[in-house]
Amino acid sequence: MKQKDTMEIMVGLFVLAAVAALFMLAMKVSNLTTLNEDEGYVLYARFDNIGGLKVMSPVRAGGVLVGRVVAIEYDQDRFEARVKMAIDPRYDRFPRDTTASIFTAGLLGEQYISLEAGGEEAYLGNGDEIRLTQSAFILEQVLGRLFYDQAAQ
Amino acid sequence: MPARGDAGRDASVPSLAWLRRLGRRVLAFCSRLGRANLFILRVLAGMPSVIPRFHLVMAQIYHVGVLSLAIIVFSALNVGMVLGLQMYNTLVNFDAESALGPVVALSLVRELGPVVAALLFAGRAGSALTAEIGLMKATEQLSSMEMMAVDPVRRIVAPRLLAGVLAMPLLAIIFCAVGIGGGYFVGVGLLGVDEGAFWSQMQDQVDWSEDVVNGIIKSVVFGVVVTWIAVFEGYESEPTAEGVSRATTRSVVYASLAVLFLDFVLTALMFGAF
Numbered sequence: 230m231k232q233k234d235t236m237e238i239m240v241g242l243f244v245l246a247a248v249a250a251l252f253m254l255a256m257k258v259s260n261l262t263t264l265n266e267d268e269g270y271v272l273y274a275r276f277d278n279i280g281g282l283k284v285m286s287p288v289r290a291g292g293v294l295v296g297r298v299v300a301i302e303y304d305q306d307r308f309e310a311r312v313k314m315a316i317d318p319r320y321d322r323f324p325r326d327t328t329a330s331i332f333t334a335g336l337l338g339e340q341y342i343s344l345e346a347g348g349e350e351a352y353l354g355n356g357d358e359i360r361l362t363q364s365a366f367i368l369e370q371v372l373g374r375l376f377y378d379q380a381a382q
Numbered sequence: 383m384p385a386r387g388d389a390g391r392d393a394s395v396p397s398l399a400w401l402r403r404l405g406r407r408v409l410a411f412c413s414r415l416g417r418a419n420l421f422i423l424r425v426l427a428g429m430p431s432v433i434p435r436f437h438l439v440m441a442q443i444y445h446v447g448v449l450s451l452a453i454i455v456f457s458a459l460n461v462g463m464v465l466g467l468q469m470y471n472t473l474v475n476f477d478a479e480s481a482l483g484p485v486v487a488l489s490l491v492r493e494l495g496p497v498v499a500a501l502l503f504a505g506r507a508g509s510a511l512t513a514e515i516g517l518m519k520a521t522e523q524l525s526s527m528e529m530m531a532v533d534p535v536r537r538i539v540a541p542r543l544l545a546g547v548l549a550m551p552l553l554a555i556i557f558c559a560v561g562i563g564g565g566y567f568v569g570v571g572l573l574g575v576d577e578g579a580f581w582s583q584m585q586d587q588v589d590w591s592e593d594v595v596n597g598i599i600k601s602v603v604f605g606v607v608v609t610w611i612a613v614f615e616g617y618e619s620e621p622t623a624e625g626v627s628r629a630t631t632r633s634v635v636y637a638s639l640a641v642l643f644l645d646f647v648l649t650a651l652m653f654g655a656f
Contacts, residue, residue, distance in 0.1 A: 258562060
């Protein structure tokens with residue numbers, strides 16, 4: 230009887246370990262989790278072209294991870310992409326003339342939004358939109374422009 | 383079965399001898415496959431009587447699942463650490479070491495988790511199942527059960543099959559999680575990949591239904607096939623010491639080959655373009 234009890238406890242632990250592992254796969258490894266967008270400080274930015282930016286891409290200020298992209302949508306009226314960023318509530322003072330640029334980490338690395346603070350006294354509030362943006366670096370566009378300029382000379 | 387009466391006549395025509403051998407092989411293979419199918423139908427028919435006696439399944443989950451846990455965790459940790467190390471060496475050349483997370487997670491969840499766990503399961507649990515049932519047959523325990531009007535398929539085989547099918551996906555899930563932990567330890571802990579990039583890129587590229595659920599489906603299929611082969615080989619084994627040893631070898635070899643082949647078929651169905 231005693232032996233049977235320990236055996237059943239071990240099976241219970243085994244199943245529990247598997248459930249915990251599945252939970253980790255669901256929450257930590259795959260994208261089943263929806264980011265809680267309500268928490269923190271939300272900023273919007275419009276870009277002509279977002280390149281390879283994705284939901285969950287980092288938002289950095291001075292190279293420090295300050296938030297993540299939580300939603301990307303296409304604005305049909307202005308023909309631009311609108312990116313929603315959730316900023317860590319610890320960082321809530323970005324000047325109104327902050328610039329949002331899409332950069333690439335390394336040659337093949339991930340794309341991220343870089344925030345560069347300006348000099349204004351007034352700060353962006355929760356839900357505000359960043360006016361000054363710089364689109365992603367699209368290699369084809371840059372090369373095309375380069376060749377065009379060369380031909381014009 | 384080849385017709386016995388023709389044996390003497392064919393031997394005098396040597397050019398036909400190899401053809402007859404080939405035919406006999408194919409026929410033997412087909413009849414074995416047919417018997418395996420009839421056997422699983424019998425086991426499935428006996429399944430309903432297992433449910434009220436779930437403690438039998440519990441004991442088998444302990445033997446095939448809990449006792450396999452140590453080898454699964456140890457292998458997963460090493461596989462994950464090697465993946466982290468090797469992928470880092472290549473990715474760092476392209477300045478893309480932040481892609482280490484998705485590479486480790488996808489290769490584990492989609493392929494290595496289910497396949498390596500199934501191969502280890504075939505070696506650790508499948509062989510034990512075959513040997514146990516084979517030895518029961520050799521020592522006439524199965525026939526004495528039949529004498530007592532206890533159906534050995536229901537009493538012995540069905541709980542083992544059910545336990546194997548239930549334990550295999552759990553082991554594969556644990557394998558994946560521990561393997562990713564090993565990759566994390568090497569990538570982030572030792573090699574200095576950014577922790578945020580490791581997890582966020584992983585979450586970005588690993589899809590729940592596309593990758594994780596498909597991996598679990600794979601492991602369920604492998605669980606059915608490995609346990610099926612193990613119990614069938616045990617039940618069909620020659621009731622001698624040599625017969626049991628051969629059945630055990632066959633069980634592991636066939637189960638491993640079946641897992642590798644089915645992995646290709648399932649991958650083509652799930653992720654393939656055709």
